[in-house]
Amino acid sequence: MNSERSDPGPYAIVIGLEVHVQLKTASKLFCGCSTQFGAEPNTQTCPVCLGLPGSLPVMNRRAFELALRTAVALQCQIPEYTKWDRKNYFYPDLPKGYQISQFDLPMSHSGWLEIADPKGEFPVRSIRIRRAHLEEDAGKSLHDEASGKADSRIDLNRTGTPLLEIVSEPDLRSPREARAYLNELKLLLEYLEVSDCNMQEGSLRVDANINLHLADAAGGMVATPIVEVKNMNSFRAVERALAYEAERQFAAWRETGRTIAEVPKSTRGWDDQRQATFAQRQKEESSDYRYFPDPDLVPVTVSVSAVDAVRAALGELPAATRQRLESAYRLNAYDADVIVNQGRQFIAYFEQVAQRCGDGKLASNWVTQEVLRILNSAGGTIDRFPISADGLGELIEGVRGGQVPSSRSKELFGAMFSEGLSLAAALRKLGIQALDAGALEQLCRQLLTENPRIVADVKSGKAQAAGALVGLAKKKNANVNPAEVREICARLIAEMP
Amino acid sequence: MALEREDVRRIAELARLELSSDELATLTSELIQIVDYVQQLRSIKTEGVVPLAHALDLANVFRDDCLAPGLPREAALSNAPKHDGAYFLVPAVLGE
Known part of the structure; x- marks a missing residue:
C-alpha cells in the first residue's frame, strides 16, 4: 500500500509508551520559581530547586489539580492516599541527587484511552493506562558535540517544573497505533487545558518501549529483548523510529536468535537525520534508584467526592x-x-x-x-x-x-x-449580482434568438451544441450559473415548435 | 540476609564513592553491624498494622501557584566550582 508497513509481518509488535507532559502552571512544582520557557539560563532558580541545604519543598496546588483532572479524564482509578518518593541517581542536571517522583503509591492508575482510525486501518481499541503520576523535571545539559572534551553546560531553569508521567500498558500493536494514541492523548490534554503539549519546547516528551513476539521453530512464542527508544522530537518521528526498530529487532533476532530471556532491556536513541536508532548507555535497573518516601513532603489524600467533582467539571x-x-x-x-x-x-x-x-x-x-x-x-x-x-x-x-x-x-x-x-x-x-429567475430566462431567450444555428443543431439531435450557449451567456453576464443556463435553454428549445 | 562485600561495593558505586580494598573491608563489617542493629525491628509483630509512609500525621499541605522571587543568577552560580557567568560548567558528560 505504501512505504509505512501495514503488513504485520511474521511477528507481532508490542509497544508501550511513556509520555511526560509539562503541566500548565505559572510556578514550579515545589517552589515559586517561574516555569516560563526560553528565559536566560539559570535565571529561574532558588534554594529549593537548586537543592541547597535547609530548603524545603511545598507542593503546588494547581499542579496537583491539573494532574488529577488529567488522570480522571484518562479514566484512572484515584487512590484516596498518595505520596512522593525520592528517585536517587547522579547526573549533573539533577542538583539534589534525587528526583521527587512517585513510586509505589502513584496518584492514579488503571485507566484507559480509546483510539480509533477513521480510515479504518485498525479497529477501535482501548489502550490501558498503567499509571499517571506527578513528578518534577530535571535541568538541561548542553554537551559539546564537536570534541566531547569541553565542559558540559548546565541550565537549571527547568529543574522542578511539574510533569505528569503517563505510562501506557504494552497494548499498542503497530507504529501507526502508537501515533494515533499520541494524537488522541495530545488532543485530550489540550481539551483539558492542562498542558501546551509543545514538543519543540519539551512540554511533551515521548519514550517508547518496544519488542516483538514471534513463533520459534518449535511452534512456541518467543519475544525479542525490550528496547526503550528515546530522542524522538515529533509524533512522526515516533512512528518512524518504531517502524525502524521493529525491523531492526527482527533482523537481529534472525541473525542471533537472542531473546528477552538472554538480553536485558537496553536504550536506543533515534537519529532523525540518519532515520535510524543507535545504542545508548544501558539503563540502570529500577532497584538501583533506591526509592524511598520523601520525608520533606506530606502525603495527599483525595476523597471520592472530590474525584466526582473533578469528573463532573470535565465537560x-x-x-x-x-x-x-x-x-x-x-x-x-x-x-x-x-x-x-x-x-x-x-x-x-x-x-x-x-x-x-x-x-x-x-x-x-x-x-x-x-x-x-x-x-x-x-x-x-x-x-x-x-x-x-x-x-x-x-x-x-x-x-x-x-x-x-x-x-x-x-x-x-x-x-x-x-x-x-x-x-x-x-x-x-467581484461584480457579482445574482440574477433572478426572470432575468436569466430573458437572457436565454435572447441568446436563442441570436443563434438560430445552434438551436437548429440541438433540435436535430446534436445535444452537445448547447454547450456553446453557456459560453455566450457568460459573455453577456459573468454572474450566470452554467447549469441553470443549460437547463433553461434546453427547456426553451424543447418548447419551440 | 547477610550483607556481602560485593553489596557494599555496589552501593559505593551507586553513591559514586571510590573505595580502596581496605576501606571496603572496614565499611562492610561496619555496615553489617548497622544493619544487624536495625534488624531488631523485625522481631516486632506488624500484622494488621497499616504501613506508615510519613512520620507526621499531616496531609494536603499545598501552596498556591504564585511566583516568588528566586535567586539572582550570580548568586545561584556562586557556589559552583566552575561556571561561565551563565551556565554551571561540569566535566564533559560522556557522549551517548
Whole structure:
C-alpha cells in the first residue's frame, strides 16, 4: 500500500509508551520559581530547586489539580492516599541527587484511552493506562558535540517544573497505533487545558518501549529483548523510529536468535537525520534508584467526592464531541474526526458555521477542505482566520439559497480570505449580482434568438451544441450559473415548435 | 540476609564513592553491624498494622501557584566550582 508497513509481518509488535507532559502552571512544582520557557539560563532558580541545604519543598496546588483532572479524564482509578518518593541517581542536571517522583503509591492508575482510525486501518481499541503520576523535571545539559572534551553546560531553569508521567500498558500493536494514541492523548490534554503539549519546547516528551513476539521453530512464542527508544522530537518521528526498530529487532533476532530471556532491556536513541536508532548507555535497573518516601513532603489524600467533582467539571471530551457532531450535524465519522482533531476552537468555529448556514454537511465540507487547506499550508490557527464563522456561514447560506452563484463561491471565499472582506463587500468587489429567475430566462431567450444555428443543431439531435450557449451567456453576464443556463435553454428549445 | 562485600561495593558505586580494598573491608563489617542493629525491628509483630509512609500525621499541605522571587543568577552560580557567568560548567558528560 505504501512505504509505512501495514503488513504485520511474521511477528507481532508490542509497544508501550511513556509520555511526560509539562503541566500548565505559572510556578514550579515545589517552589515559586517561574516555569516560563526560553528565559536566560539559570535565571529561574532558588534554594529549593537548586537543592541547597535547609530548603524545603511545598507542593503546588494547581499542579496537583491539573494532574488529577488529567488522570480522571484518562479514566484512572484515584487512590484516596498518595505520596512522593525520592528517585536517587547522579547526573549533573539533577542538583539534589534525587528526583521527587512517585513510586509505589502513584496518584492514579488503571485507566484507559480509546483510539480509533477513521480510515479504518485498525479497529477501535482501548489502550490501558498503567499509571499517571506527578513528578518534577530535571535541568538541561548542553554537551559539546564537536570534541566531547569541553565542559558540559548546565541550565537549571527547568529543574522542578511539574510533569505528569503517563505510562501506557504494552497494548499498542503497530507504529501507526502508537501515533494515533499520541494524537488522541495530545488532543485530550489540550481539551483539558492542562498542558501546551509543545514538543519543540519539551512540554511533551515521548519514550517508547518496544519488542516483538514471534513463533520459534518449535511452534512456541518467543519475544525479542525490550528496547526503550528515546530522542524522538515529533509524533512522526515516533512512528518512524518504531517502524525502524521493529525491523531492526527482527533482523537481529534472525541473525542471533537472542531473546528477552538472554538480553536485558537496553536504550536506543533515534537519529532523525540518519532515520535510524543507535545504542545508548544501558539503563540502570529500577532497584538501583533506591526509592524511598520523601520525608520533606506530606502525603495527599483525595476523597471520592472530590474525584466526582473533578469528573463532573470535565465537560465534553473528544470522543463525546465526535459522536455529537455525527448525530447533531449528520456528519460521517471521518469528517467528525477531522474536525475534532483540530481542537476545541476549530470545533466551535465549525459549529457556528453550521448553525449560521443551516447545513452541517456543507459546513463540514467548507471547513475541512477550504479552511483547513489554508491553515495547513499557510500555518496559523483558527482564532486568527480572516473569515469569521458568521461570514463563512453567510456565504454557504447564500449558495444554498441561490442568492450567491455556487460557481463563483470559491472566488468569493478567496476574496473574503485574502482581503478580509464581508460577503456583501466581496460580492460588490467581484461584480457579482445574482440574477433572478426572470432575468436569466430573458437572457436565454435572447441568446436563442441570436443563434438560430445552434438551436437548429440541438433540435436535430446534436445535444452537445448547447454547450456553446453557456459560453455566450457568460459573455453577456459573468454572474450566470452554467447549469441553470443549460437547463433553461434546453427547456426553451424543447418548447419551440 | 547477610550483607556481602560485593553489596557494599555496589552501593559505593551507586553513591559514586571510590573505595580502596581496605576501606571496603572496614565499611562492610561496619555496615553489617548497622544493619544487624536495625534488624531488631523485625522481631516486632506488624500484622494488621497499616504501613506508615510519613512520620507526621499531616496531609494536603499545598501552596498556591504564585511566583516568588528566586535567586539572582550570580548568586545561584556562586557556589559552583566552575561556571561561565551563565551556565554551571561540569566535566564533559560522556557522549551517548
